[in-house]
Amino acid sequence: MDGAQDSPKDPFLISRGMKIPKDPQLTRGRVRGALKADEYEKKECEAVMRVVRPTDTVLELGGGIGYMSTLLSAVKKVQRVVSYEANPALIPYIRSVHAANDVTNVDLRNALLMPQAGPQIPFYIRSNFLASSMHNSVDAEDIVDTAMIEQHGIAEVLAAEQPSVLVCDIEGAEATLLPAGDWSNLRLAIIELHPQWIGPEGVRAVFDAMHRGGLTYFAKASEGKVVCFRRDW
Known part of the structure; x- marks a missing residue:
């Protein structure tokens, strides 16, 4: 079963038989297409x-x-x-x-x-969630929050x-x-x-x-x- 016939009112895409909640940031564009085609x-x-x-x-x-x-x-x-x-x-x-x-x-x-446990380190959250990383030297203007992450x-x-x-x-x-x-x-x-x-x-x-x-x-x-x-x- 694929998600080709999903309704706009349906909160899920169907991918490999799994329910994938629709999200305006995470399940759009190429990702959405790949999910629906079981290509993700x-x-x-x-x-x-x-x-x-x-x-x-x-x-x-x-x-x-x-x-x-x-x-x-x-x-x-x-x-x-x-x-x-x-x-x-x-x-x-x-x-x-x-x-x-x-x-x-x-x-x-x-x-x-x-490789070894260590103290918490900063993780920089960007407006595009998928672009978030441990680095703040690139596209620093897009950083919207900072979280401390365990190692x-x-x-x-x-x-x-x-x-x-x-x-x-x-x-x-x-x-x-x-x-x-x-x-x-x-x-x-x-x-x-x-x-x-x-x-x-x-x-x-x-x-x-x-x-x-x-x-x-x-x-x-x-x-x-x-x-x-x-x-x-």
Whole structure:
């Protein structure tokens, strides 16, 4: 079922069978079209649908609009999702997506996962929520608020949560964060690479981190910049 026939009075778009609340900032333009056509985060979603199991516990880095955590919970029926999203402006919307789909097994954390835990740091919220970031040197005039965000240490989180699956889309931070983790307990990882920002050295660092954890590139669930690693084929 797709959302091609959605009514203006309907508060939801339908995407991959999920209810996505309409929002004037977050579900417009290309995003709206991609949601209705089941094309939103298509490569990641297809990898998840292919290799994630109901018995999995998933660590999601980069919660976005809550689409992937909802897919994992409501469609793939995984045991649990621990989802990290740094942008505080997105948290209420993510919760609304979860509520619309009766999702109750996602631990949503408005924090940064870092190589080491640290003090809170400022996060700059812009009028365009999706342009918000930890940087205030670009388009400073668009900043409408500042929030203090916790920094959680990757070693402590992995030890406490024991995820079997990693789903990661963190806009280039994968090159520094993933090499800091011990991924030896993972069954598989689905990672969106950002080679335009991290370069060949960063891509190599991600692959090396997965290999150290005993995972190997799995071509059947990989496409372009979205790469899958599995322990057993």
